[in-house]
Amino acid sequence: MMYYLGAVQWLLQHLGRLVQKIMDTSGTESLVAAAAPFLGQIENALLVKDYLEHMTSSELHACMTAGFATVSGSTLQGYVALGVSAKNIITACIMSIPCSLALSKIRYPETEESMTRGRVVAPPRDTGEANILHAIGNGAMTGINLSLLVAANLIAVIALVDLADFLLTWLGEFVSIRGLTMEMVVGYVLYPYAWLLGVPTENILDVSQLLGLKFIANEFVAYNKLNDASNGPSLKSQMTVRAQTIAEFALCGFGNFSSIAQQIGTLxxxxxxxxxxxxxxxxxxxxxxxxxxxxTAAIVSMVI
Known part of the structure; x- marks a missing residue:
């Protein structure tokens, strides 16, 4: 409905200009980065679909990075239902806008001339709806489709992770390593990284395993493990407040294997x-x- 009324376009265009002024980025990547926390990694690409063929490689990398660095507003309710703080999610998403652009330009510097340098492209106003009721109906349908897509991805990814864990556990028995799983392996690999984020010593392994689970599966699975109390006290309840906050910020992004496939397919x-x-x-x-x-989690860890 808000898109039909033009409110979304107005907001994104002004946010894009703000990002462009602050970060000195091109119009397309500024718009996509500003839209990422609201629309998500798939929908924000539609805003600049007419420019995708002409984007520089650095712009393309920045647009994809922005999608991976944040979560979308449409999934916010799902995270809150799992027990995640809405305040932390929203704050993390906003902080990730400049972080994603800055790191993307470090990783993939601009060496070409952008066709939208110095101007922010306007998202299309024509949505195809006949009236506001039509827009509401289309919005509801989009929400349902998105929910089904997320559910399908969750089922598929969780099944693959469980299969990999089963095989690793089976192999671990041969070398006398009990409970060998992908989560355990990646958790130990990311242990130093979690320490660098400022996680308290007693919770470093827990947070590093959550980070690994988020990258292998997705943030929904990781948040669910953090807050799951179906088999006793939740992991979150056993962590310090500092570790809880860092974990919620560090998991707030679409950076995982299934999202890679989604972005490649969409773009x-x-x-x-x-x-x-x-x-x-x-x-x-x-x-x-x-x-x-x-x-963003590291920055937050310096002030809590």
């Missing part, structure tokens, strides 16, 4: 000639976006 469909390039830089953008998300 490849919108810009077929760039699909190869999108596939080539997708992993880099995902890692950069994930780091941007954890940078």
């Amino acid at each position: 490849g469909a919108l810009a077929p000639s760039r699909k190869g390039e999108v596939s080539r830089i997708a992993l880099s953008a995902c890692i950069t976006g994930s780091i941007a998300t954890t940078v």
